[in-house]
Amino acid sequence: KILILDFGSQYTQLIARAVREANVYCEIIPYHKKFEADSSLKGIILSGSPFSVNEENAPSVDVAEFINKLPVLGICYGAQLTAKAFGGRVDKSNKREFGRAKLVKSKEDILLQNVVDHSQVWMSHSDSITQLPEGFELLATTDSIPIAAFRKHQNGSAKALYGIQFHPEVYHSTEGKKILHNFLVNICGCSQNWTPASFVQETVAQLKQQIGDAHVIMALSGGVDSTVAATLISKAIGSRLHGIFVNNGVLRKNEFEKVLETYKQLDLNVKGVDASKTFYDALAGKTDPEAKRKVIGKLFIDVFQEESQKLNYIRFLGQGTIYPDVIESISVHGPSVTIKSHHNVGGLPDTMHLSLIEPLRFLFKDEVRKVGLELGIPSDMINRHPFPGPGLAIRILGEVTEEKAKLLQDADDVYVKALKSHDLYNKVWQAGAILLPVKSVGVMGDERTYEYTVALRAVTSVDGMTADWAHLPYEFLAHVSNEIINNVRGINRVVYDISSKPPATIEWE
Ligand code: XMP
Numbered sequence: 001k002i003l004i005l006d007f008g009s010q011y012t013q014l015i016a017r018a019v020r021e022a023n024v025y026c027e028i029i030p031y032h033k034k035f036e037a038d039s040s041l042k043g044i045i046l047s048g049s050p051f052s053v054n055e056e057n058a059p060s061v062d063v064a065e066f067i068n069k070l071p072v073l074g075i076c077y078g079a080q081l082t083a084k085a086f087g088g089r090v091d092k093s094n095k096r097e098f099g100r101a102k103l104v105k106s107k108e109d110i111l112l113q114n115v116v117d118h119s120q121v122w123m124s125h126s127d128s129i130t131q132l133p134e135g136f137e138l139l140a141t142t143d144s145i146p147i148a149a150f151r152k153h154q155n156g157s158a159k160a161l162y163g164i165q166f167h168p169e170v171y172h173s174t175e176g177k178k179i180l181h182n183f184l185v186n187i188c189g190c191s192q193n194w195t196p197a198s199f200v201q202e203t204v205a206q207l208k209q210q211i212g213d214a215h216v217i218m219a220l221s222g223g224v225d226s227t228v229a230a231t232l233i234s235k236a237i238g239s240r241l242h243g244i245f246v247n248n249g250v251l252r253k254n255e256f257e258k259v260l261e262t263y264k265q266l267d268l269n270v271k272g273v274d275a276s277k278t279f280y281d282a283l284a285g286k287t288d289p290e291a292k293r294k295v296i297g298k299l300f301i302d303v304f305q306e307e308s309q310k311l312n313y314i315r316f317l318g319q320g321t322i323y324p325d326v327i328e329s330i331s332v333h334g335p336s337v338t339i340k341s342h343h344n345v346g347g348l349p350d351t352m353h354l355s356l357i358e359p360l361r362f363l364f365k366d367e368v369r370k371v372g373l374e375l376g377i378p379s380d381m382i383n384r385h386p387f388p389g390p391g392l393a394i395r396i397l398g399e400v401t402e403e404k405a406k407l408l409q410d411a412d413d414v415y416v417k418a419l420k421s422h423d424l425y426n427k428v429w430q431a432g433a434i435l436l437p438v439k440s441v442g443v444m445g446d447e448r449t450y451e452y453t454v455a456l457r458a459v460t461s462v463d464g465m466t467a468d469w470a471h472l473p474y475e476f477l478a479h480v481s482n483e484i485i486n487n488v489r490g491i492n493r494v495v496y497d498i499s500s501k502p503p504a505t506i507e508w509e
Contacts, residue, residue, distance in 0.1 A: 100123070
């Protein structure tokens with residue numbers, strides 16, 4: 001494996017994903033965290049950082065000590081830190097260099113082997129290395145900086161040491177993958193055996209050992225993460241996994257039945273609990289979005305606990321937690337560490353005294369999908385849009401009632417089916433219909449109608465943090481509008497949401 005020491009760069013996770021894409025396993029740890037240099041560890045990558053190496057209290061590690069044990073690659077800040085540590089110079093550039101540059105090779109080396117000369121690389125830095133330490137060799141420059149890549153001349157038992165000013169991990173560095181491959185395979189000697197199949201095999205074996213003959217309970221949502229996690233656990237312990245899938249009344253149309261059917265096909269031991277009436281009762285009179293979220297979260301826990309009490313021999317709680325939720329991140333407001341904690345099922349109480357089983361704890365979302373496909377989970381489920389825990393309740397503005405839920409389920413179903421049949425579903429990141437608390441006048445045949453309005457939302461995004469409204473074709477929108485108004489009794493008007501995030505959010509509540 002490879003360790004990535006994080007100095008707080010926004011690109012650190014991209015480095016990890018690029019390494020994993022080369023089928024090499026890696027982990028991200030805060031730069032100051034101690035680690036074991038055991039035989040499985042093949043190399044170290046130093047990340048970028050928002051800090052300057054010349055600042056007082058700039059985050060730092062002892063690079064000289066590392067190279068007694070392992071090959072090291074410094075990227076951006078990591079390269080500057082390396083240069084400075086061995087007596088080189090790093091100065092503030094006149095202007096911040098951001099964007100594309102052309103990499104000009106000055107010397108042949110394994111790191112840049114097979115990399116085309118003048119290839120495009122992505123820069124993002126305000127300091128530059130102006131002088132290399134003694135015993136270091138220049139490997140490449142660009143038009144604007146004299147030192148874009150370097151290596152330390154190898155002597156004695158010290159391992160290879162490289163630094164690059166640009167970011168090989170970002171898409172815009174066209175030869176970046178090749179450079180990382182050269183470091184991982186040709187310099188560190190990693191074998192490229194981190195694949196979905198090997199992950200499944202190793203994880204199932206580990207789970208068998210960890211769980212022994214005990215039983216595991218787990219809440220499933222029909223989403224990718226919980227389904228993949230449950231399938232792995234089930235492969236290890238079979239029906240000693242007790243899945244609970246709750247119908248909270250605000251799932252999509254027929255979703256409860258369809259998802260249970262898929263679980264059955266996957267041979268998962270999952271109990272469907274239809275608690276929709278209880279949820280509708282609890283939601284009555286609630287109009288504030290946060291209040292609705294709380295009601296649903298709390299009731300969900302109540303239902304789940306009630307079910308788990310029936311199985312009093314359970315020792316473990318399965319969860320679909322993924323890597324981005326658990327990476328310890330470096331705060332840019334100072335080299336302190338904040339740990340994000342996130343529970344997919346909304347924080348089950350500690351009073352349950354269950355130990356956690358989180359088989360996806362070290363996977364990125366795209367890896368979860370690949371593992372899911374490897375496990376034979378239908379691609380429909382693997383490629384499904386994100387869907388919020390409180391479901392349609394936060395897409396029914398104001399009070400949620402059973403009637404409104406049915407109305408929105410019907411409209412949403414028409415919309416999602418049309419997206420799929422028009423080959424647009426996989427081109428947007430998330431889509432759904434919103435039931436507005438507005439009635440307006442319409443005319444149908446000879447009759448005046450006074451009915452609800454539905455808003456359609458579709459966005460493109462990478463991670464949901466920012467999003468652009470999807471420019472769906474007019475013809476498609478016209479088709480969906482017609483279908484909804486003609487087929488869903490109670491809706492006589494359809495509008496399309498053309499707001500981006502920020503300042504709007506994806507959900508309306
Ligand atoms: P917003 O509306 O904040 O949504 O732009 C960003 C992403 O988060 C989802 N979302 C939620 N997911 N519980 C969830 O599990 C919630 O309360 C919740 N609110 C928003 C939203 O669907 C989108 O994918």
